[in-house]
Amino acid sequence: MPVYKSPILILRCQDWSETSQIVHVLAREIGRLRCLAKGSKRGQNPFSGPLDRWTLGDAVFSQADPNRLATLMELYETERFDGIRRRLPAFYGASCITEIILTIVPDLEAQPAVFDLVVDGLRLLAAVEVEACRAVTLTLVWRLLALLGYVPRLDQCAECGAAISLESPLNFSSGLGGPVCGNCHPPGRIHHLTAKAAQAIAFLLSAGWDEVRRVRLTEATADLIRGLLSARIEELAGRKLSALRYV
Numbered sequence: 505m506p507v508y509k510s511p512i513l514i515l516r517c518q519d520w521s522e523t524s525q526i527v528h529v530l531a532r533e534i535g536r537l538r539c540l541a542k543g544s545k546r547g548q549n550p551f552s553g554p555l556d557r558w559t560l561g562d563a564v565f566s567q568a569d570p571n572r573l574a575t576l577m578e579l580y581e582t583e584r585f586d587g588i589r590r591r592l593p594a595f596y597g598a599s600c601i602t603e604i605i606l607t608i609v610p611d612l613e614a615q616p617a618v619f620d621l622v623v624d625g626l627r628l629l630a631a632v633e634v635e636a637c638r639a640v641t642l643t644l645v646w647r648l649l650a651l652l653g654y655v656p657r658l659d660q661c662a663e664c665g666a667a668i669s670l671e672s673p674l675n676f677s678s679g680l681g682g683p684v685c686g687n688c689h690p691p692g693r694i695h696h697l698t699a700k701a702a703q704a705i706a707f708l709l710s711a712g713w714d715e716v717r718r719v720r721l722t723e724a725t726a727d728l729i730r731g732l733l734s735a736r737i738e739e740l741a742g743r744k745l746s747a748l749r750y751v
């Protein structure tokens with residue numbers, strides 16, 4: 505049976521029996537998968553279980569058949585992001601990003617850049633002031649969608665590729681997940697953004713995390729970004745997610 509080693513982030517845990525759990529993980533070298541952690545709730549087990557979400561560690565697991573559960577054989581925990589569990593805005597942010605990963609990140613596709621982004625984001629959420637959690641979370645969600653190829657660049661039309669200026673108001677298509685020029689009229693909802701709002705989004709996407717954590721989004725700008733992201737995620741998932749509601 506093939507055995508793999510990879511850093512993993514635990515996204516969700518479900519009880520499987522009196523003594524075991526099923527864990528949904530993002531594995532840096534494998535992608536998203538589900539593993540059976542046999543005996544993880546027993547007194548002595550190879551995982552220091554019971555396992556909890558938002559645990560980062562180095563794992564060994566086996567997987568005979570990609571259509572079936574993998575088996576978690578060992579886990580050496582390296583980080584637990586405790587700051588997320590202690591503060592509500594950080595908790596909502598981490599819950600949001602977790603729900604989105606579980607919904608739109610494809611199974612069993614290695615995406616090291618996605619893994620690194622999410623781990624950096626959770627580490628930041630665990631550490632930043634509560635007032636910064638909203639900007640960090642919304643930026644993290646947008647960057648995640650961009651890495652997965654679900655939102656194109658802000659400075660060109662998502663349909664025809666024409667250059668788009670951020671100096672003037674912007675039309676944003678939730679079907680395409682990006683801005684559209686005056687000549688393109690894709691089906692689906694069009695959101696109208698002021699130049700200021702478009703510039704705020706462009707800044708969040710290009711700034712370093714040290715700058716993002718200093719941003720305090722106004723309610724209006726946060727509402728707008730939440731609206732764009734929710735509409736895009738709904739398009740991708742085919743259903744509404746509650747993820748962004750509390751961010």
Ligand SMILES: [Zn+2]
Nearest residue numbers: 661664685688
């Ligand atoms: Zn166009």
